[in-house]
Each structure stands twice: as C-alpha cells, then as structure tokens.
Amino acid sequence: MTRKACVIGWPISHSRSPIIHGYWLERYGIDGAYERIAVPPDDLPSFFKSLGEKGYVGCNVTLPHKEGAFRAVRVADAATTRLGVVNTVFHRDGELWGTSTDGEGFLANLSDHVPDWQAKDRSVVILGAGGAARAIVGALLDAGCRRLLVVNRTLARAEELRRDFGPRVEPRQWMDVEKLLEDADLLVNTTSLGMSGQPRLALDLDHLPRSAVVTDIVYTPLETDLLIRARARGNVVVPGLGMLLHQAVRGFELWFGHRPEVTVELHDLVARDIDPGFKR
Template identity: 50%
Template sequence: MTSQRISGKARLAGVMGWPVGHSRSPFIHNHWLATYGIDGAYLPLAVQPQDFEQAMRALPLLGFRGANVTVPHKEAALACADEVDAVARRIGAANTLVVTADGRIRATNTDAFGFIENLRERAPGADLAVPAVVLGAGGAARAVIVALLDAGAPQVVLANRGRARAEALAESLGGAIRVVDWADRAAALEGAGLLVNTTTLGMAGQPALDLDLAALPHQALVTDIVYTPLMTPLLAAAQARGHRVVDGLGMLLHQARPGFAAWFGTEVTVTPDLRALVERDIPKC
C-alpha cells in the first residue's frame, strides 16, 4: 500500500451522522486514498440533527468536495440539497452529497448501486431479473426494491411486520410490488428467485428472523443486508439447504465507490484487502 500524502491542498470529504463513531466509511475511503496515493482525507463529522443543514451548507466553505450521510440525516439531506438526482428522489433519501464547481450541493443515493454490485460480485452469474421477496419496509428496503425493479425483477413481494408501512412504500414506488401480511411471509417464498432481508432481525443484539424456508426454490439466492454478524441465522439456514448466500458487507463497500470517484477523481474497486480490513473491524458475534 502506498503511503498517504496529505498537504494543504488535500481534497476533503467525510461522513455526517449522529452519532458517527460507528461508521466504517473512514476505514473504506482512507484505505483507497492510501492505496492510490491521493492527497486527500476522509473525516468523521459528528453533526446533531438540529445543526445538519447549517453543517451541510458549510461543506463548500470549508473546502470539502462532499460527504456521505448516515442516520439520522438521510431524509434531511434530500430536503436541503440544491439538486437531487432521480435515484435519490425515488428512494426518498440521500446518502451521498457532492459539492459542484459553483458551490452547489447535489444529493444522490448509492445504496441501490451497492446492493446490486454486491450480488454481482459475490454471486457471479446469478440471474437478478427474477421474482423477489423483500422483508422489511424501511429506508434500506426502498433502495433494495428500486435496485431490483431496475435490474428487471418482474415482481417484488413485500412483507413487513407493519403492513401499513409496506403498503405506503409500494404505493410511493409504484411498479410490480405486491404486499403480503407478515404472517404469510413463508408462503410468499414459493416461486421466488431471490430472498432479501432488510430488517434488523438477525443482527447482533436483535432477535433472529423467524422464517420457514421450505417453500423457497433451491436455486433461489438469499441475501441479508445485515453484516454484524456476517453469517446471520437466515444465511446459515439458507446455506444449510444448499442456497447460494450473500452477506451484507459488500453493499457497504460498493456503495462507497461512486462517492469516492466524485470527490477524489479516481474510480476504485472492492478488493479482498479492503474487505479483510473492514471485516477485522466487525465485532465477532
């Protein structure tokens, strides 16, 4: 790895959140900066919700090229940005801000990109234009469903513990989304080619996802956006049945690529070294 050079002309970016100490984005971006020998720095920026717009407006004044946005600021970023691209508008949240040459702030969302790129990397050759079942109806589910519809999924079946939220998500996104009751989640697996868990069930410190996989076709791919632990109970159960499984770490890694290219002018890849670096920072469960 090349030594990282930082000068008074360094390009700056960061991640805005509250709290922000949990974010692994500094590991990712500073690894790339060092690897490519770029004069730049990526910083954690702890910003309380009431200060977010003021802090965002300060980015151009402080010489920042942009920033990532994490909880709880993703919706505020969408509302406060000068420009919002079509993907962020559809998802309803922004995770990436880019300062333009004239000092305006453009908002986008790279979560859908990261989700699909993770599947393509970790399950090469998998057909993603298949009927899918998505569990959960939060912000991550919105990005996942946008990604699946854009990848050609003929139908997305959506199940959430609160049906009303799933109905609202389906209505806002449009397209071939069918909502089912949470109690019917197992039966909805029949005929699916892809199962995606976007809930926190199965995350370290949370209850496991209770799901009977008997109706899921054996050729179906199973993925979980959770990456603490990497092998969630859902993935372990699916793998035991012979399914190909994909953990959620790659989504985090790949969603970082477009922002890095915009801020630092270099297209980057997700390498085994980077994945290993971030894996070492994940608590063993």
C-alpha cells in the same frame, strides 16, 4: 491541496466509512482525508451551508440525516428523487448535490457473489420496508424484476412502497411469509432482525426453492443466522458487508476523481474491524 471528505451522522462513532475511504486514499496514493463528524439534527442546515468553506469536497450521510440531506441539496437523479433520501453529497459548479448509492451497492454486491444472476423477470421476496428496502426495491425494479413481494411487520409501510413504486410491488402480511417463499428466485432480508443485539429472524425456509439466492443486508454479524441456515440447505448466499463497500464507490469517485475497486483486502480489513476473529 489535500482534498477532504467526511461522514456525518448523530451519533457517528460506529461508522466504518473512514476505514473504507482511508484504505482507498492510501491504495491510490491520493492526497486526501476522510473524517467522521457528529452533527446534531438542529445543526444540519448550517453544516451544509458551510461545508465548502470548511474545505470539504463532499460527505456521506448516515442516520438520522438522510432525509434532511435530501431537503438541503439539489437532487442529482430521478432514482434518488423517488427515494427521498441522500447518502452521498458532492460539490458541482458551486452547488451542493446529493444522490443515493445504496441501490447500486446492493446490486453490485449481488453480482460480485453471483455473477450469472440477472434480476430481469425474477420474482423476489423482500423482508422489511424501511429505508434500505426502499433503495433495494428501486434498484431491483430498475433492473427488471417481474414482481417484488414486500413482507413487513407494519403492512402500511409495504403499501407505501407499492404506492410509490407501482404494481410490481406487492405488499404482504408477515404471517404469510413462509408460504410466499415458494415462488422466490431471490430472498432479501432488509429488516434489522438477526443483527447483533436484535431479535433473531425466525423464518422457516422449507418452502424456499434450493435454486433461490439468499441475501441479508445485515452485516453484524458478518454471516447471519439466516445465511448460515440457507447455505446449509444448499442455497447460494450473499452476505451484506459487500453492499456497504460497494455503496461507497461512487462517493469516492465523485470526491477524489478515481473509481476505486472493492478488493478482497478491503473486505477483510472491514470484516476484521467487525469481528477481530474473522478468517477467510
């Protein structure tokens, strides 16, 4: 029987998950389907109640449903409980379970691009304190980072991260950001600044050590202005698209029983969907 999974959101037309899972289904010759379903917020509880009856083995969850999904399912692990959001839902023993895969997607992307880089004992500057930052803070702390300076326009959100994740998280004012770069081993942009259609990320990199790795989780454009400037001054850079690809791995494995590979071919397929002029 054809196994079906889907991605839900409101709206959902922008999601690239069907390209990713469709590629893997074809590559591994699996009799499966992956659909895109628009679910209005009020319909979320009934959608989850009938997910199994409709023949779905699970789903990905995107905005604005990640918190709603967290409340609707059994949470599969302590790291996800701490985050309070779920992006991957699956059936197990007649029940719906949920987990979050953004943190592992972030770390796997980093390790793809900079295999020798270890988080242990490193000092990190994270720009932003939204949903994605939460997952990344959790993953970097679990990987052993020494300190995480979280710089956010709204300081209260960075302070919330310290409350939830403990003293290795240090909230900082946005106006101090350039000086804070002095001690960074890794700089991560998790704000939407620099994304197509959003204001640019105006950040002077003069204080950043040349040895620091710079990553931006924004992937439209594929290479942000931050990455272009960091690369030009000699920093190793890690674009954000790989995080999207790697966060999809565990869901596919849970639903279709095969751990898929993030290949160059998959990267380029999605990159061309974002930018038809993309060339390697």
